[in-house]
Amino acid sequence: MKKTAISYLLFFSLLFSLGIGNVSCQNKKNNSIVMRYDSLSKEKIITLTPFDSTLVLVFYKKYPELLPYKKQAVAIYQQQQYNYIWYDGNGIKETAAVLWNKINNIQDEGITVSVPYKTVLDSKYYKKTATPDIELELGLTSYYLFYVDKVYQGIDASKSKELGWYLPRKKASYNNYIDSLLVEPTSAQDKFLMPQYYKLREALKQYRDLDKKGGWNKILVTPKFKSLKPGDTSAVIAQIRTRLFLEGDLTRDSKDSIYDEELKTGVLRFEIRTGFKADEVILPKHIAEMNVPINNRIKTIMVNMERCRWISNGLTKSKEFVVINIPSYQLTFFKDKKPVLVSKVVVGKVMHETVVFSGMMSYIVFSPYWNVPTSILRKEILPAMRRNKNYLASHHMEWHNGGVRQKPGPNNSLGLIKFLFPNNNNIYLHDTPSKNLFKEETRAFSHGCIRIEKPVELANLILKDEPNWTPEKIDEAMHTYKESWYTLKTKIPVYIGYFTAWVDSQGTINFYKDIYKNDGRLMEMLTKE
Template sequence: MRKLIVPTAMLVSLFFLTLISCKKNEISASIQADINTPFDSALVKTFFTEHPLLKKYQGDVEKLYQKHQYHYVWYDKNGINEFGNVLYDKINSLKEEGIQNTVPYLDELDLVYDNMDDNRKPNVDNDLLNSALYFYYTETVYDGLDVSKSKEMEWYLPRKKESYVNYLDALLKDASLINKEEKGVLSQYFLLKEVLSQYRQMEKKGGWKTIVSDPKFKSYKIGDSSKTIAQIRQRLFISDDIASDSKSAIYDKTLAAGVLKYNKRSGNASSTVISKELIKDLNVPVAQRIKTLMVNMERCRWISNDVTKTKELIAINIPAYELTYFRNGKPELHSDVVVGKTMNKTVIFSAAMKYIVFAPYWNIPKSILEKEVLPGIEKNPNYLEEHDMEWNKENVRQRPGPKNSLGLIKFLFPNSNAIYLHDTPAKSLFNKEDRAFSHGCIRVAKPTELAMHILQNDKEWDKEKIEAAMNRGEETWYTLKNKIPVYIGYFTAWVDTEGIVHFYEDVYDRDEELADLLYIK
């Protein structure tokens, strides 16, 4: 009898396994039948009536299901498909994207994914909820605030336009595409995202302590000794500006290298002197740096990565006071710049550079004519001659030459803001940390070098000819053979090609307003 027990048990087990397998096949077949059967299109309207917080996505959802002839999008024979699970994880990880939004109907979505076994059978509401939240995710992470909001922030750079209906088909075939920096998001976004993760880890560990300095302190130089030096050393170690913390209170060369590194990535003067201003900068809390990273990730959402793929590009970052000339996506020239002062902000926009003007006249703007020139003439009859100026019909202009306020060359990209790049005789301004001094136009520290890069493939020009035209004292216009896009942007945090994050002063006080729009506290 005992010998029959084992075979009998095996037969029973085999019977139940077969039964379960048959049951699974029946369920899968039933699910597949439902997937192959379109649902009533009227249910889309009903869903958005019941989910008003998602109504703005109704148009995209309707386009999606019209394309799929009202078949289920988020189900396969095993239940909710792979990308559905990926999207759910992404929606629950928005904090990693620098976003603090409250996701609408997340509790409803949780019920779907927390009870996967009970939700294998296709459900219209669940499918529509996934679709609506897919468009919520792509808009929030890839596009950011709508155009009207960015214009309120005086951001007039062209916003990218993307369709996420077709993109979903690719993701449904290969869910891993969503992790491959897709959909034209500016690559800088992903660099800032990585730094955001690092700074959040610093925050979890307590960030950095406030540096307390002696009230009598004015500055520290190499060789000085103070408890404050030890605090600065610890602070720079936490932010990876020095490799180790010796805890020494003596200002040595290792700490000096860290101070130089920090100054470079903060837009400060290249100096090893520890000043009150530097300590104030070092005392900006890690929470504030995190907010700055999040705000600038949002700005990255507003620019398509396609801009970096142009053959040539001139980019100016206002808070960094820096111009970069790119060729084939690689930086070939960096130049310090002077931008508009707070009362005459340089506008955030783009236009195509078309002309270079050698030895330019400066046509005095009406505002400067009324506020400065005409009062000067009243006080001093020789005012125009002393400033190399002359009447030109009803206007005043400054003659070409070394005293001209535009210097010896200007670069024109016609625009309604009347902004352009130009040389300047006031070279000393480039030695200052804060360089917001102009009436709105952008003064370039390396104008000759910029002209050489722009004209490097133009056989009509070489360095000698460029310098000769600049110093001829006669205005000469040259039309570029290839128009070059000029982008004037505003980023207070930027990660360089070496992976080092740079923080810049919010010269026009734009960060806090944007943070408020993003609900970043």
């Protein structure tokens, strides 16, 4: 069973938080209730004796779909000397009701798999007998492990790596939080999953509610449709107005067929949050995006909730860190947990995908050489040299140590500065002379490294507290035509992620193109879990 250690620690904490650590005997009689009277108050005290350990094996033989949780359950009950977890002398505990409610509403967490034996254990749960039902006891234990596995852990790390996800997976223990999770799940939520998860969960609810009401209709346009601009009149405009109102980009639906200022506001809002440049002219590509079925949006939210399960809250505890989201083509530099710089980026094209991973920025290189990777040398540079004997000179390149490198300067493919976070993928952040690429909506053009639109601003912020690195000094180092390295005094975490749905600080959900086609593969994995 995967994640055995984490789940065991989770449950071990739960056992003590539910107050079952004090045991007076190791009686093996099943469902045995012991009544005694306090010698002073004369009040009746009801306690439960431990149950027969062989009943655990009997249970999992009868309910084989829960067998993956047998090993953890056995270890837990051995540690607790086979005392009941979900029952006390007065019957089933209130904490069992909290868990049962979570299991009944597990679909709210974007979980697609069904809960095994739910109907059978439902009938046992709702009997509410004072005498413990051993099958319900073990069923609740299995359901708890099932919930932790699906909601807080997510799919196995080996499967996420199949999708190219190499960010460190969460390794947290919830020992200190499990009590508050079961009793006060809302107040404890930020201790278990990253805040973005809960924002997406709320968006999932909103989109499902909208889906139940019929969602939105497809906007019908003729094959000859080219564009709509402010002032135009068309039946299509009325369709667009209704569509944008349903998803919240307009506050009302006037049904008007004239492209007015109110509609323009909604159109621009829709374009920005779906990855387009703000353009008041409505083009076929915008209509196509509006026609994405609501069910597709729901699936997109679900797969991104899954990605949130893989990330530890601890990733953002550093004073400074850099986050790059590949599908949004955006870098954000955080300082004291606040975004101080947002920059467009260019990422790897489909054949040279930028890897999802993390590293520690350790060096800034001014006026860098570009050491041409062997693959690019073989596939691109050498064929070009055979066609043009002056190719190296015309591209400011030279042979060096058996390879080819490009000399420092404004024509260098890395621009005037690069930021290194050593890694096996040979990926780094860098400037570029091709500034025009940042004007494009789709910016997957590189061989894997990440080009930054605002490298100077990033360097100034990183070195802001370094008295020897004034903006003038940085500019000078970038234009010397001589490579120089600076080692950062404090390393800065860099996280490269892949999120195609993201709720921003204003509560607006943004959808981005799945440029590496990972969403469909992840959704398939989730439905087979």
